Amino acid sequence: MKAIHKLAGAVTASLGTIVTSAHADFALNMREGVTETSKSVYDLHMTIFWVCCVIGVVVFGAMIYSIINHRKSKGAVAAQFHESTTMEILWTVVPIVILVSMAVPATTTLLAMEDTSNADMSIKVTGIQWKWKYDYVDGEGAGVSFVSSLHPKHNEARLLGANADLTEFGDEYLLDVDNPLVIPTGQKIRFLLTAADVIHAWWVPDFGWKKDAIPGFINEAWTKVDEPGVYRGQCAELCGKDHGFMPIVVVAKSPEDYSKWVAEQQAAARAVEASAEREWNMDELMAKGEQVYTTNCAACHQANGQGLPPAFPPIAGSAIASGDANAHISLVLNGKPGTAMAAYRDILDDASLAAVLTFQRNSWGNAASTVQPADVKAAR
Amino acid sequence: MSTATATHDDHHDHGPAKGLMRWVTTTNHKDIGTLYLLFALVMFFVGGAMAMVIRAELFQPGMQVVDPQFFNSMTTVHALVMIFGAVMPAFTGLANWLIPMMIGAPDMALPRMNNFSFWILPFAFTLLLSTFFMAGGGPAAGWTLYPPLSLQMGDGFPFMIFALHLAGISSIMGSINIVVTILNMRAPGMTLMKMPLFVWTWLITAYLLIATMPVLAGAITMLLTDKFAGTSFFSAAGGGDPVMYQHIFWFFGHPEVYILILPAFGIISAIVPTFARKPLFGYSSMVYATASIAFLSFIVWAHHMFTVGMPVVAELFFMYATMMIAVPTGVKVFNWVSTMWKGAMTFETPMLFAIGFIIMFTIGGFSGLMLAIAPADFQYHDTYFVVAHFHYVLVTGAVYSIMAAAYYWLPKWTGNMYDEKLGKMHFWISTISVNVLFFPQHFLGLAGMPRRIPDYAVQFTDWNVISSVGGFVFGVSQLMFAYIVFKCIRGGDKATDQVWEGAKGLEWTLPSPPPYHTFTEAPQVK
Numbered sequence: 001m002k003a004i005h006k007l008a009g010a011v012t013a014s015l016g017t018i019v020t021s022a023h024a025d026f027a028l029n030m031r032e033g034v035t036e037t038s039k040s041v042y043d044l045h046m047t048i049f050w051v052c053c054v055i056g057v058v059v060f061g062a063m064i065y066s067i068i069n070h071r072k073s074k075g076a077v078a079a080q081f082h083e084s085t086t087m088e089i090l091w092t093v094v095p096i097v098i099l100v101s102m103a104v105p106a107t108t109t110l111l112a113m114e115d116t117s118n119a120d121m122s123i124k125v126t127g128i129q130w131k132w133k134y135d136y137v138d139g140e141g142a143g144v145s146f147v148s149s150l151h152p153k154h155n156e157a158r159l160l161g162a163n164a165d166l167t168e169f170g171d172e173y174l175l176d177v178d179n180p181l182v183i184p185t186g187q188k189i190r191f192l193l194t195a196a197d198v199i200h201a202w203w204v205p206d207f208g209w210k211k212d213a214i215p216g217f218i219n220e221a222w223t224k225v226d227e228p229g230v231y232r233g234q235c236a237e238l239c240g241k242d243h244g245f246m247p248i249v250v251v252a253k254s255p256e257d258y259s260k261w262v263a264e265q266q267a268a269a270r271a272v273e274a275s276a277e278r279e280w281n282m283d284e285l286m287a288k289g290e291q292v293y294t295t296n297c298a299a300c301h302q303a304n305g306q307g308l309p310p311a312f313p314p315i316a317g318s319a320i321a322s323g324d325a326n327a328h329i330s331l332v333l334n335g336k337p338g339t340a341m342a343a344y345r346d347i348l349d350d351a352s353l354a355a356v357l358t359f360q361r362n363s364w365g366n367a368a369s370t371v372q373p374a375d376v377k378a379a380r
Numbered sequence: 381m382s383t384a385t386a387t388h389d390d391h392h393d394h395g396p397a398k399g400l401m402r403w404v405t406t407t408n409h410k411d412i413g414t415l416y417l418l419f420a421l422v423m424f425f426v427g428g429a430m431a432m433v434i435r436a437e438l439f440q441p442g443m444q445v446v447d448p449q450f451f452n453s454m455t456t457v458h459a460l461v462m463i464f465g466a467v468m469p470a471f472t473g474l475a476n477w478l479i480p481m482m483i484g485a486p487d488m489a490l491p492r493m494n495n496f497s498f499w500i501l502p503f504a505f506t507l508l509l510s511t512f513f514m515a516g517g518g519p520a521a522g523w524t525l526y527p528p529l530s531l532q533m534g535d536g537f538p539f540m541i542f543a544l545h546l547a548g549i550s551s552i553m554g555s556i557n558i559v560v561t562i563l564n565m566r567a568p569g570m571t572l573m574k575m576p577l578f579v580w581t582w583l584i585t586a587y588l589l590i591a592t593m594p595v596l597a598g599a600i601t602m603l604l605t606d607k608f609a610g611t612s613f614f615s616a617a618g619g620g621d622p623v624m625y626q627h628i629f630w631f632f633g634h635p636e637v638y639i640l641i642l643p644a645f646g647i648i649s650a651i652v653p654t655f656a657r658k659p660l661f662g663y664s665s666m667v668y669a670t671a672s673i674a675f676l677s678f679i680v681w682a683h684h685m686f687t688v689g690m691p692v693v694a695e696l697f698f699m700y701a702t703m704m705i706a707v708p709t710g711v712k713v714f715n716w717v718s719t720m721w722k723g724a725m726t727f728e729t730p731m732l733f734a735i736g737f738i739i740m741f742t743i744g745g746f747s748g749l750m751l752a753i754a755p756a757d758f759q760y761h762d763t764y765f766v767v768a769h770f771h772y773v774l775v776t777g778a779v780y781s782i783m784a785a786a787y788y789w790l791p792k793w794t795g796n797m798y799d800e801k802l803g804k805m806h807f808w809i810s811t812i813s814v815n816v817l818f819f820p821q822h823f824l825g826l827a828g829m830p831r832r833i834p835d836y837a838v839q840f841t842d843w844n845v846i847s848s849v850g851g852f853v854f855g856v857s858q859l860m861f862a863y864i865v866f867k868c869i870r871g872g873d874k875a876t877d878q879v880w881e882g883a884k885g886l887e888w889t890l891p892s893p894p895p896y897h898t899f900t901e902a903p904q905v906k
Contacts, residue, residue, distance in 0.1 A: 026823070026842050026843065027823060027826075027827035027839065028823045028826070028827075029823075029826050029827075030759060030826040030827075031827075031828070040755070041755050041756055041758065041759055044753055044755055044756050045750070045753075045756045045759070048749065048750050048753055048756065049750065052746035052747075052749060052750065055746070056742070056743075056746060059713060059714070059717060059742065060739060060742075062717050062721070063717045063720060063735075063738070063739070066717065066720045066721050066722075066723070066725075067720070067725065067735070070656075070720065070721065070722055070723050070724065070725055071724070071725045071726070071727075072657070072724040072725060072726045073726070076722075076723070076724040076725070077724055078656065078657040078658040078722070078723045078724040079658060079722040079723070080658065080659065081661075081722075082658075082659040082660065082661050082662070082663070082719075083661065083662050083663075083664075083665075084661075084662075084718075087714075087718070088662060088665050088711070091710060091711060091714045092707060092711060095706060095707050095710050096707060099703045099704070099706060099707070102703070102753065103699070103700060103703060106699065106753045106754065106755055106756075107696060107699075109755040110692065110695060110696065110699070110754050110755045111692060113755055113758070114692040114695070157442070158442065158443055158835050159443060160443040160444075160446075160447050161443070161444070162442065162443065163442070164442065166441050166442055166838050167838065169838065170838075171837060171838065171839045172837070173441060173837045173838045174835060174836065174837050175837050193689075197528065198526075198528045198529040198532070199526060199528070199529065199622060201687060201761075201762060203762075203830070205759065205828040208758065208759060209687075209755075209758040209759070210687050210758055210759070210761060210762070211687055211689060211758075212687050212688045212689060214616075214622055214623060214688065214689070215528060215616055215617075215622065216615070216616020216617060216621075216622070217616060217621070217622075217623070217689070219688075219689035220689070233828070234830060234833075235830070236687075236761070236762040236763070236830045237687075237762060238452070238521065238522045238526075238529065238831075238832045239529060240452075240520075240521075240529055240532065241448045241449045241452065241520075242448060243448075243452070243832060243833060244448065244830075244832075244833030244834050244835050244836070245448075245835070308447075308449075310515040310516055310534060311449065311515075311516050311517070311534060338531060338532065338607070339532060340532055
């Protein structure tokens, strides 16, 4: 009953949105995108679309003419012809000619898209339920590495029954992340795509392609963006519960701005490394832990630690989170094969892991030992 | 000895047994056809209810109705139920009713197996739906069950696999029965090239089923052993390959797509000539086109997986092969239009659904041709553009042909005319709402909305609202169909033997309704 009531409310609200919406959201067509590749894909799309339209007009035109004129109520008498070899040959050969003329530009574009040679730099993209990890393999950013998840504000708004005001997010609802991927303009960037758990697909429509990220295998793709800007996309291969909530944001910066960004990242990485060397106090661990928990754990284990059993067990009152710290560390580091519980070994640094473990062990009625970054380092 | 013979002869004069046991123990092709069709109708509403949940959640951005995991299981089980529970059994039901009557045979060749292949189905689908009540919930990895995701399913996993095995066994037995019946039980004079196209398309479909169902069985059995027996067919960590599953699955999956549409071609090829009062144009080219489509269906599977990272040569091969399918499919459409050309058409409900089929299936064919262009597919793949494409070929294609067939042969099966006014109303409401439902999904996909997501960016709202409204109207209007069928079974104007002025073929020489046993003596076909 409550659901029906809600639905009725939603009907009125949505119809209202359509009528009052000031900007045209009734998008009809594919976007041209911002790369040479995306533009040739768009051209192919439009060509084949118009080919279909012309064939449609001819075929449906003949059919509609026949429906209007060859009806019994108009006194039509049925002819009895039932074959014509000429016609059969004609409508076999003509489509073949059309198809061959389509296949030529399609082949050219495909060969260009699949040519990842002579790249200026490479970025490794790892799909993880339900976030992306980016590793800068070479070039000036070599060694930069971070995880990119749905922006926490969006993450709250998308919970069942949140009733959040989505208009405040503009066109970015569910398409914003905490740490965007940053690339330099004017360079050919090779992406090396893989996954840690299940198959994902990395898709930014403005670049003109998507490619699967498959655990245990590495796929290649490339792009070259000339205009600085922010380009958004999302995971395109069903990857479990929060498949709809793992967006991709790419920020293209001029080479100078890109260098500045790399320097900032490297400084931040050094700070994180240094912070893992020292002893943390309880308040520090709890504050950082809550933040890490919200981004990484709450989707399954819920903000209140109660989980969604049986698929996602509770942490509140669990034997692991209130027992031996080493067992807890090991579970989070290595994940649990065959379930959605990921291995956080490569996703989080020592300090973040120590913080989130401490947070889990000392929240929602749990009261167990704290975990220090050194403990995590030792367990790795 | 003589008493035994007398008892035996006596048996033939019986009508059907009375009560429930008639349906449980029946070996009669007409009874089993009815059972299949009613089962398919029930499953159509079960799967349809799931579609309503999906459209309710997508009605607005934000999460309002169900949680994401349940949403995923709705999309997954909606597909499994509609494909294996509704469309395939409906076609098998039509085959059971019609093939013996069309080729002048007294019954199916293997009547006991026929009974068994139907009665497996209710158990299979009860098992499949029961997984919703198990720890971890129903299957939620998409109907294609791609590992490693599908291996994350909870306790219901082996039950789902077993349910699919049962449905597959049922299909294989049904197909063997159809092949044996067609090849051995045609009336004298009914040569292969005189068979109605519905019989031809089913003969080819049955071979596709026998060839591909074991492939699916193999793939899902490997999933089962990966989960429980420690094998790693599809796990890179153990030397396997998750993409290999996709190759095996789609080697089944693409022929499966044609299993869902070839019998539809046969139905349309029966209905259009009747209401155009003109023989089918290009009968033999229709047969060859069907056979070519069936052959091509085995060499195009990887067009479902252009984005998995195949070598570019493989991508080119699968792109070219897929584009080739447009040729024989085009031949079919051109032949139907030529059949209508210079005919004397009337537009009773079956003809309306057949014309609706030709137009909207062709639209689905156009988007299919667009999807075949591999570089463009890198944009279309896994978006709502694909969802729009396959619903145009499966709902306004396969399902429309089944509706057309039901209206066309109901008077023959029941002896009563259905309510023509309601039938036409059903057609127009369905056709308008189904386009409101699926056409905007092309736009959503092109604008960048991925499929299988429970929530979306607000710029996708407008078309989603419209699509959902179309969905609700389409869903509710199918209750009309159930009512019309029920009303027709109960009574109505009496149908003549020929029923339709332009109808030709052996089934129209029988009384309406046909007696329990027909063609006990084979008719002579000129």
